Amino acid sequence: MDLTQAERDMLEGREGPARERAMKGLVQLGRAYGAPRMVEIGYAHIHAGMALYLEDVELMEELASIDARMAVPASVNIANADTVNWRATGAPESLARLQRRAAGAHARLGSDCTFTCTPYWAGHWPTWNTHMTSIESTVTIFCNSVLGARSNRDGFFAVYAGMTGRYPLFGYHRDEMRRGTGLFLVDAEPSGPSDFSCLGFHVGAAIGDGVPVVAGFARRPTLDELDALGAGIATSGGASMFIVPGVTPPYADVEAAFGGRDVPAPTRIGRAAIDAVYARYRDAHDAIDIVHLGCPHASWEEMKHYARLLDGRRIAPGIELWITASRNVRNAAAEAGLVARLEAAGAKVISDTCPMSCHFARTVSPDPALGVVPPRLRAVVVDSAKQAKYVRDMIQCPVLLTGAEEAVETACSGRFVPRGAP
Amino acid sequence: MTRRIALRGIVEGSARGPILPSREAISFLGDVDIRSGRVVGDLPSVRGRSLAGVVLVMPYTRGSAGAWRFLHQLFRHGNAPAAIVSGTLPDPSVVQGAILSGIPVACDPAEDPWPLLRDGAAASLVVVEDRAVLEIGT
Numbered sequence: 001m002d003l004t005q006a007e008r009d010m011l012e013g014r015e016g017p018a019r020e021r022a023m024k025g026l027v028q029l030g031r032a033y034g035a036p037r038m039v040e041i042g043y044a045h046i047h048a049g050m051a052l053y054l055e056d057v058e059l060m061e062e063l064a065s066i067d068a069r070m071a072v073p074a075s076v077n078i079a080n081a082d083t084v085n086w087r088a089t090g091a092p093e094s095l096a097r098l099q100r101r102a103a104g105a106h107a108r109l110g111s112d113c114t115f116t117c118t119p120y121w122a123g124h125w126p127t128w129n130t131h132m133t134s135i136e137s138t139v140t141i142f143c144n145s146v147l148g149a150r151s152n153r154d155g156f157f158a159v160y161a162g163m164t165g166r167y168p169l170f171g172y173h174r175d176e177m178r179r180g181t182g183l184f185l186v187d188a189e190p191s192g193p194s195d196f197s198c199l200g201f202h203v204g205a206a207i208g209d210g211v212p213v214v215a216g217f218a219r220r221p222t223l224d225e226l227d228a229l230g231a232g233i234a235t236s237g238g239a240s241m242f243i244v245p246g247v248t249p250p251y252a253d254v255e256a257a258f259g260g261r262d263v264p265a266p267t268r269i270g271r272a273a274i275d276a277v278y279a280r281y282r283d284a285h286d287a288i289d290i291v292h293l294g295c296p297h298a299s300w301e302e303m304k305h306y307a308r309l310l311d312g313r314r315i316a317p318g319i320e321l322w323i324t325a326s327r328n329v330r331n332a333a334a335e336a337g338l339v340a341r342l343e344a345a346g347a348k349v350i351s352d353t354c355p356m357s358c359h360f361a362r363t364v365s366p367d368p369a370l371g372v373v374p375p376r377l378r379a380v381v382v383d384s385a386k387q388a389k390y391v392r393d394m395i396q397c398p399v400l401l402t403g404a405e406e407a408v409e410t411a412c413s414g415r416f417v418p419r420g421a422p
Numbered sequence: 423m424t425r426r427i428a429l430r431g432i433v434e435g436s437a438r439g440p441i442l443p444s445r446e447a448i449s450f451l452g453d454v455d456i457r458s459g460r461v462v463g464d465l466p467s468v469r470g471r472s473l474a475g476v477v478l479v480m481p482y483t484r485g486s487a488g489a490w491r492f493l494h495q496l497f498r499h500g501n502a503p504a505a506i507v508s509g510t511l512p513d514p515s516v517v518q519g520a521i522l523s524g525i526p527v528a529c530d531p532a533e534d535p536w537p538l539l540r541d542g543a544a545a546s547l548v549v550v551e552d553r554a555v556l557e558i559g560t
Contacts, residue, residue, distance in 0.1 A: 025521045031552060032432045032517055054498045137487045155490030155518040365457045
């Protein structure tokens with residue numbers, strides 16, 4: 001790889017042991033993927049240090065202890081416990097304490113400890129052509145596809161990129177990758193994030209790790225719908241980017257989305273394909289324990305919508321309604337009086353984590369000393385195809401997928417209300 | 423008798439251990455129990471086998487953005503493979519997890535190793551920059 005003097009200084013340890021370690025890792029990654037050089041990044045969405053994984057918080061503490069610092073603006077991905085309101089989730093205090101140690105490490109690293117999968121709703125909004133890195137695939141696809149920034153689906157190395165301000169030039173940092181590989185025409189009128197999440201899940205399974213061009217919408221999707229579309233696509237497949245012509249910078253139309261290559265024959269998507277994703281996540285169940293809204297973590301607009309749906313309503317006895325949002329969005333919603341309205345109906349507003357990311361997960365292996373015992377949940381109702389997949393895979397309990405409006409009806413009535421039911 | 427096979431080096435380091443040949447691609451997220459190190463996925467050639475300390479040889483890696491974390495958790499639990507040999511370039515998440523965990527990785531063998539691989543035979547992998555050598559007992 002062709003490195004600048006500044007990059008060689010980091011690689012050879014003249015910038016301290018933390019940057020040396022980070023640059024050595026990035027150079028190996030770049031060499032493996034044929035990167036000719038590094039690019040300067042403008043933003044990093046990095047690993048939290050997760051309290052449910054053995055010695056994972058310690059990984060971040062160790063970096064802080066060797067004076068690692070973020071060289072660019074950095075936000076922090078979702079964590080395993082609400083660090084303030086853990087009691088509302090039934091998590092042991094030991095877990096919340098360990099998770100708070102990660103927040104302490106991030107304070108030293110200089111990252112904005114957002115503990116969220118939607119840092120963009122918390123003000124981290126990279127713009128067109130900004131090279132960046134993200135550990136969270138939903139953030140990668142939103143930033144590539146809605147904002148026009150350039151990001152791969154990364155793992156831990158988002159931390160190393162943040163520490164050095166560099167990332168090897170490969171993948172979605174290169175123009176050649178940012179072109180459509182398949183065309184989907186929407187012959188339906190999806191409405192709201194849950195429909196878009198199902199549409200995305202269908203598209204993601206069909207496109208694999210390519211770039212789907214999704215066209216034919218009767219109107220411009222909202223930001224919340226685009227967020228849900230990306231989360232769905234990234235969940236069922238390996239895609240890092242979608243293109244909605246006229247929305248995704250800089251693609252004005254379908255021809256531009258394919259970058260001058262032949263436009264392939266379109267695959268048409270009707271309402272039946274969207275409904276099939278709802279049907280896929282409709283498990284047999286005896287009773288419902290938790291209804292969840294806010295995957296990915298809710299925006300302020302979604303909080304407003306939930307508050308309107310719940311005004312004058314009351315959650316049924318024996319059911320918990322969880323609404324998950326970043327602490328930034330939660331605080332803004334609290335100032336606007338939205339959290340009080342949600343709580344008046346009996347909802348719990350949870351930050352820093354979500355059902356699949358908290359102590360409900362059975363696929364993790366925490367330090368036994370934490371005393372984490374996942375509860376047996378009878379069923380979880382969600383309005384996101386992403387949460388549905390991971391509740392089934394990680395919590396391993398029955399899951400039911402519906403729309404946000406129907407999820408609120410479910411929570412208030414105690415009986416599952418499928419999407420589109422009268 | 424030993425045989426040496428040249429490969430493309432991906433993650434630097436050197437390690438030795440018994441060969442575990444997997445006919446199927448392994449996804450570190452989902453196919454392996456991090457507490458025991460055993461393969462729990464539906465992979466007939468290695469189901470139930472432990473990855474701890476082996477030189478793992480497989481045709482390719484199955485991708486997932488979370489693979490790095492589960493490979494690193496195998497390492498933290500003392501159950502990580504000593505080295506990974508993949509027929510094709512592993513996905514970036516596996517590479518990141520291997521670098522973080524100090525597990526050497528190589529791919530693109532210069533000759534087909536499959537006829538030479540004997541389950542449990544002693545092997546070593548040495549990776550320096552982009553050159554790697556797999557030495558196997560036959």
